[in-house]
Amino acid sequence: MRVIFEPDTQEVPIHAWLEELEPGAHEQSRHLAQLPFAHHHVALMPDTHQGYGMPVGGVLAAKGVVIPNAVGVDIGCGMAARRTNVKAKSLAARHRAHGTLLKAVLNGIQRDVPAGVGPGGSHRAPQSWDGGLATPDEAALVARAPDALKRAWDNGTRQLGTLGSGNHFLEIQEDEEGYVWVMLHSGSRALGKEVCDHFNALARTLNERSGATSGVPTAWQLSYLSLDSDEGREYVAWMNLCLRYAEENRRRMVGVALERLFGEAAVNQPEKDFEVDVAVDTHHNYAALERHFGEDVFVHRKGSVRAHAGELVVIPGSMETGSYIARGLGNPESFQSCSHGAGRRLSRGAAKRARTPEQVVNGLRQRGIELAKRSVKDVAEEGGHAYKDIEDVMRHQRDLVEPVHKLRPLGVVKG
Numbered sequence: 001m002r003v004i005f006e007p008d009t010q011e012v013p014i015h016a017w018l019e020e021l022e023p024g025a026h027e028q029s030r031h032l033a034q035l036p037f038a039h040h041h042v043a044l045m046p047d048t049h050q051g052y053g054m055p056v057g058g059v060l061a062a063k064g065v066v067i068p069n070a071v072g073v074d075i076g077c078g079m080a081a082r083r084t085n086v087k088a089k090s091l092a093a094r095h096r097a098h099g100t101l102l103k104a105v106l107n108g109i110q111r112d113v114p115a116g117v118g119p120g121g122s123h124r125a126p127q128s129w130d131g132g133l134a135t136p137d138e139a140a141l142v143a144r145a146p147d148a149l150k151r152a153w154d155n156g157t158r159q160l161g162t163l164g165s166g167n168h169f170l171e172i173q174e175d176e177e178g179y180v181w182v183m184l185h186s187g188s189r190a191l192g193k194e195v196c197d198h199f200n201a202l203a204r205t206l207n208e209r210s211g212a213t214s215g216v217p218t219a220w221q222l223s224y225l226s227l228d229s230d231e232g233r234e235y236v237a238w239m240n241l242c243l244r245y246a247e248e249n250r251r252r253m254v255g256v257a258l259e260r261l262f263g264e265a266a267v268n269q270p271e272k273d274f275e276v277d278v279a280v281d282t283h284h285n286y287a288a289l290e291r292h293f294g295e296d297v298f299v300h301r302k303g304s305v306r307a308h309a310g311e312l313v314v315i316p317g318s319m320e321t322g323s324y325i326a327r328g329l330g331n332p333e334s335f336q337s338c339s340h341g342a343g344r345r346l347s348r349g350a351a352k353r354a355r356t357p358e359q360v361v362n363g364l365r366q367r368g369i370e371l372a373k374r375s376v377k378d379v380a381e382e383g384g385h386a387y388k389d390i391e392d393v394m395r396h397q398r399d400l401v402e403p404v405h406k407l408r409p410l411g412v413v414k415g
Contacts, residue, residue, distance in 0.1 A: 001333060001399070010034055015333055016044040017396050024050035029058060031222060032070075036215040037063045040293045043334045045304045046396035047343025047388060053221030056303035056344075059337045061292055065224040066232055066239075068200040070287070070300035075195060075239055076246025077187030077285040078305075079314035079340075080254050081325060083278035084181070086265045088174035088410060093268055101264045102172065106372040106411045108260035109170060113253050115163035115415035116374065126157035129248060141237050149238070152194035156245060159189040161252035165415035167382060169319060170257055173407040181407055182257045183323060185316060187285065188246040195242055199225065199235040206231065227298060236287075243286055250281070280312045280325060284340035292335050299335055307331075307338040307401055315394070315401070316341045319371075319412045320363055320384030324394060326401035338400040342387040351386035352378070359383075370411035382414065 005013035010033040021029070025048050032042045032054060039061040048057030053069035060070055091102040098104035114121050133139040142153050163170060163186050173181040188195075203223035207214040216222050225232035262274040287300040305313045307328030315338070316323040330336050346354060355363075357376045360383040364371050373379060380386075394403060 004029075011036060012038045013041045014044060015041050016048070017334070017400065018044065018046040018048060019396070021048065022050060025055040028053065028055045031220045032058065032060050035060075035062070035222065037065050037224075039063050039295060039297045043337060045334070045337065045339040046393045047303065047339040047341055049344045051302060054300070054302050057339060058302055059304050059335050060300040061290075061297040061335055062224070062300060063295065063297055064227055066227055066235055066287055066298050067222050067224045067300060068196050068203060068235060069221050069223070070302055071196065071239060072285040072302050073193040073196040074187040074285055075192035075242035076283055077185075077192070078246060078250070078281070078283040079316065080184045080250040081278075081280040081314045082182045082254060082258065082276045083175065083179055083405075084258070084261065084274060084276055086180040086261060086274055088178050088180050090265055090268065091172070091180065091410065095264070101267070102370055102411050104264045105172060105260050106370055106413055108264070109257050109413050110372045110374075112256050112260070113161065113163055113170065113413070115165070115413065117165050117415070120374075121162055121164065121415065122158040123160070123162065124158075127160040129157070129160060131244070131248070137237070138241060141234070141241065146198070148194060149198060152191050156189065156191040159191070160245070160249055161256070162189060162249070163253060163413070163415050164189055168415055169382075170253060170413040171319065171409050172257075172261070172411040173323065173409050175405045175407050180261065180410075182254055182261065183314065183316065183407070184250055184254055184257070186246070186250055186253065188242040189249065191245055192242045192285075195235075195238045199231070199238070202231055239286065243283060246283070247281070280314050282306070282313050282340075290335070292332065301337060303340045303343075304337045305340050306336060307334070308336050312404065313338055313401060315339055315390070317390030318342055318384040318387040319369065319382060319409055319414070320360075320367060321387075321390055322406060322408045324390065324403050325405040325407065326394075326403050328401055329399065331400050334400050338397050339393055342390045342393050344386060345388045346386045348381040348386075351383060352380045354385055355380045355383055364412070369409050371414070372411065373414040379414070
């Protein structure tokens with residue numbers, strides 16, 4: 001960890017768990033360190049790269065305010081990982097219709113989990129969710145919401161249990177002992193974006209009205225809401241609703257994946273009881289009230305994961321490399337946080353210019369990794385070359401987490 005601090009321009013230091021910081025992310029982190037309500041220091045995880053307003057991989061503890069753009073547009077985006085007692089070698093068995101059991105599993109997931117954008121990325125009919133508005137307060141929250149948020153909630157019923165696009169994925173992986181894991185990356189879909197955009201615009205309007213007293217230039221894209229205001233309380237309530245939606249979204253997709261996995265594995269092992277023996281779930285786009293360095297503060301984690309001592313976390317690399325299950329060390333200097341993955345090294349445009357889709361598909365094939373994707377025209381955006389080296393990321397955060405399992409991808413479902 002290195003410290004970046006210029007007392008004349010920063011309210012607090014920046015603690016960075018990486019050697020090189022791209023210019024855009026560096027500028028954004030300096031903006032965070034200049035905020036009048038920043039608490040103690042700003043933390044940058046080893047996967048940090050430029051985002052909107054706040055760098056992805058950043059951790060900001062704020063006193064008395066919440067910043068919608070410091071949570072991000074995919075509120076509640078996170079990971080789910082499940083270790084099963086299925087042996088990876090069993091998935092190489094021949095399958096009459098799909099070639100191998102692994103391909104049958106992937107094709108079944110792709111068939112039953114909508115992925116991508118547009119109509120094909122949603123269910124045709126609304127999906128019921130008994131726990132959607134579990135309390136009277138949540139029901140009242142939606143009832144009094146502006147029309148745009150009401151529509152987003154209603155539209156979200158068709159996206160519950162859907163993968164999305166971009167860097168969202170569902171993978172079948174193998175650990176060192178040869179057991180199969182199901183790993184999923186997804187979030188709150190369009191609902192989270194609508195909530196972020198609405199409250200960010202509201203915060204910007206309120207901050208512009210207060211002028212210089214807000215202490216945050218509009219160009220920084222870090223407009224904030226007071227936690228003591230009606231607007232701030234409404235945002236936090238909607239954010240928490242999005243977190244529950246994202247958890248339910250992932251739960252449904254993991255359920256489908258396990259059902260397909262266990263169903264295919266049982267063809268050749270009908271007498272075996274298949275089960276999950278380890279489950280790990282993490283958010284990496286959210287904010288929460290926590291106590292750090294003697295004060296109660298609102299900790300914004302945008303592309304970073306809570307890593308309390310002993311807490312299991314998921315740290316994905318890329319679909320061509322591998323991922324880690326790790327155990328948090330509870331380091332106070334990172335606000336008990338760690339990276340949420342390898343982090344982008346190249347923008348999507350640069351990644352597509354660096355390798356062709358055919359090169360990425362061939363690279364996967366050479367590694368023995370099956371790809372289930374309806375169109376490969378944009379697959380280079382998510383190739384291994386687009387991401388930082390996961391081994392370097394883990395090395396830089398060895399005081400934040402300790403590795404428990406290293407996973408290698410067997411098959412990937414992408415939007």
